[in-house]
Amino acid sequence: MAFFLKTKLWQTGNLEWWGMLGNEDVYLGCREFPNPPEEGDEWAVKATGDIFRIIDGEIVKIGNAPVKKEEWF
Numbered sequence: 001m002a003f004f005l006k007t008k009l010w011q012t013g014n015l016e017w018w019g020m021l022g023n024e025d026v027y028l029g030c031r032e033f034p035n036p037p038e039e040g041d042e043w044a045v046k047a048t049g050d051i052f053r054i055i056d057g058e059i060v061k062i063g064n065a066p067v068k069k070e071e072w073f
Contacts, residue, residue: 003036003037004057005037005054005057005058005059006056006057006058007019007020007021007057007058007059008020009028009059014030015030016029016030017029017030017033019059021059021060021061026050026061027045027047027048027050028045028052028059029043029045029046029047030047032044032045032046037054037059038054039054039055039056039057040053040054040055041053041054042054042062044065046067046068047067048064048067049064049065049066049067050063050064051063051064051065
């Protein structure tokens with residue numbers, strides 16, 4: 001896939017998105033990941049609470065939010 005990003009991305013067989021940020025493999029989400037990713041996109045990963053944004057063609061971690069546990073009734 002050609003997304004024109006500087007960050008190396010890949011998708012697993014479980015449709016989870018991962019990226020190489022620095023020298024680490026980082027989970028970028030599943031359905032939360034913007035597809036196609038574009039400059040300025042921002043998203044929060046439900047499983048980890050990590051918040052990412054695309055800045056100058058790179059995916060950057062900008063913060064972390066508390067993980068919200070969904071309650072099923």
